[in-house]
Amino acid sequence: MLYLHHYYEPGAQITLNLRSCDSDESARSVQATVVKSYTPFTLSQVLLLDINSPLPDFLPATTTNFILKVYDPRFLQHRQGTKLSAPHPWTLAAETTAARRRAFANLPTWWPDDSDTAGWEEYYHANLQQMFKNELAAYTRLLSLQGQSIPRCYAHGTLVLPSPSKRMVVPRVLLLSYVPGPCLRSVNPSRVAPAVARALIDTVRAFGTLGVIHDDLRPDNIILSPSDAPSRPFVLDFGNAQVRADESEEDWEYKLVENDEPKLMEMTLDKLEIDHSL
Missing domain, CATH: 1.10.510 (Transferase(Phosphotransferase); domain 1)
Structure with a gap:
């Protein structure tokens, strides 16, 4: 069963390594407070953040509220099971096995057998990595529309998992402008x-x-x-x-x-x- 991890709960303090989308500068360590988690998580995890002072220079000084998209396969809704697939709960052992295999070879990412727990971890990991790449590439192509008809994409990077963490997956993130309003x-x-x-x-x-x-x-x-x-x-x-x-x-x-x-x-x-x- 999926649950709201403690670092996604309102009030939680998280650390991000962020690189500006507008420059090739090195990644910066940024501290933030979780204001809200948009649950239930489906694919990426979407959070409303308050970036702690001091803000990095690639963020606007007029606001501290931003949207963070986290591409962590651990919290995919698909893990609960569908009509076509049995449940595939996250385990550290399966994630570790998949990561070790990945370090030595390009693994297939097609639909695994239900009993192949490491195969499912690789399937989920590959899909989330592709989604991150798709989204970053799309925002780059649509730069002229940012802030007008799509959110601004300020930075990309990784979520620093709370210590101690034995995970071998480092979740990718995008930092976007917060657009208030109903769907x-x-x-x-x-x-x-x-x-x-x-x-x-x-x-x-x-x-x-x-x-x-x-x-x-x-x-x-x-x-x-x-x-x-x-x-x-x-x-x-x-x-x-x-x-x-x-x-x-x-x-x-x-x-x-x-x-x-x-x-x-x-x-x-x-x-x-x-x-x-x-």
Whole structure:
């Protein structure tokens, strides 16, 4: 069974090694206080943090509240089991075995047998590592949209696990701006102006132009801000994103047409009975 580890509880003090997304400077040790954990955790663990003084120079001095995404496979919701998979609770022994195997060879990451506990640890580890890479790459590609229609990505790095820790996995993290507001699913449709809905569709279209397919567009991943008078949509969670690499213009255009995320966004708004007409 998953549980809220003590270093994710409100009031907990955590240490991060962070590197600015805007420079190649060395990682800095940063202390923070957990304000809130957004539970239940599903894939990454999402925390609201208060960064302790002094703030590093790559963070804005006007706020101390930030969102931290932690990519720790120990707390994946999938471990509880699904219709296709038995429960796979975390154990230090299985994680250690997987890590030792990984140090000597590139391990397969396809669907393991239920009895292969180390195989499941490797499967979970590889998936979380890929999600971190996807998200960081997407935020880098979408730099021009940061702070406007997606959160700002300030830093990336690792979570320093409390001592003593025998774990061989060092969880990766992203530090993002905190965007307060309700998710699209929980907002009364009458409170969403057509212009706001159209801005959301235009944002999704801009993703494709800039080389990103979100691949997980759903109401829970869209925040309307501010809370009292929603006027700006923010799209979150790029863990499943496809980021253009060496595709030709023709191949990338084919992917955009195949996914057609602007149309998907329109269909989502229609389902929620939110007007997006011009």
